[in-house]
Amino acid sequence: MSSDRNESLARLNDGWLSPLERPALAWLGSRVPAWLSPNGLTALGFAGAVATFCGYALAAGQPAWLWFVNAGLAVNWLGDSLDGTVARLRAIERPRFGFFLDQSTDVLGQFLFAMGLALSGYMPIGIAVTGLAVYLMMSVLGLLRAEVSRVFHLATGGFGLTELRCLLVVANVLFYLVPPRPFRIGGIATTYAELLGLAWIVVTMGLYLTTMIAEARRLAREEPLPGRPPDERE
Template identity: 25%
Template structure:
């Protein structure tokens, strides 16, 4: 979560859980002691990603690591989703902190997607496809920031929090469905499904980019 978010960028944040997340964040932030700083929350988010990544590796040997994975994902959300709102609440916004927050958020998500490839829940192929789509959409966020002075944080209602929830839920779905990325045909079918979904997502992205280009043309 960025420390500096313009009013217009918030206008484009239409993810399904945006309103609920904001209310929850307000409750948590109000209860935080002054010793908890935005930078410390960012560090908590990074630690959470590392814990979650280690748990994904542990799941290769035992599903008992799944609760550890969820705990890591929760810490990652706490750090990356609350650092920006806390900074704004305390009027501690700073460009350097904004860069640190954005960079760590991006790196933590990339790290987690890559770690799924060494877990039993996704193949390397599927992880790389998801990573490519994530980087494409993330890059476009920054392009749109420059072009329209607004940063869309969601696609078809999916923002950073929804993406984290999907990542946290998938190991349980895969485990319940008996999917093992290294051993069975279900994983191959999953790879095909993810490729199809990725193609649909990229097509939607292209439509969005064309729409934004048309908007820029009309404004000029």
């Protein structure tokens, strides 16, 4: 890592929803009660992830629990998004500790989302686990980009954790209003929920590959081979 290890990473959020999310967080952050600390907000966000998992598990027998899942996702967004905002507003940032706690807690939350979705019966466990794997690949790619550029991208290709939560909310409403029914494509039984999961995997993998290639080419231009002119392209 670079010598400025103790400096905070620059943060860049160019997600599709960031124009709406940024002012909302600023407004909410200034109204968080003084007794609620950034760590308390992180815990609140994790509690929302646990509630999401439980709601999905219960929805296997009672689809109405999908509304509880959406409430858990909202709480998860609130806590996870406000912890850093409040720390910055109160000038009590701990860059390395905060970054580590936030990212490691997010990984646990993503695991709970995927496992809960698998237990709900709306998504086969194989698709849920593969979807989690490709999203974690994107998370690792974001951490690698932060290491080499000192800029932490909260979204890639306009898609971050906030956008994922919103997709899950929309999917939950759809599952409740139009329960997935099996149908056949080319002799293979499937549901629209399974097709949505497969589309997520394909799109996310494509985003990973295109971002990886673009970043590698950028770094190759910035670090030419020894003895080669700096402006010579790889």
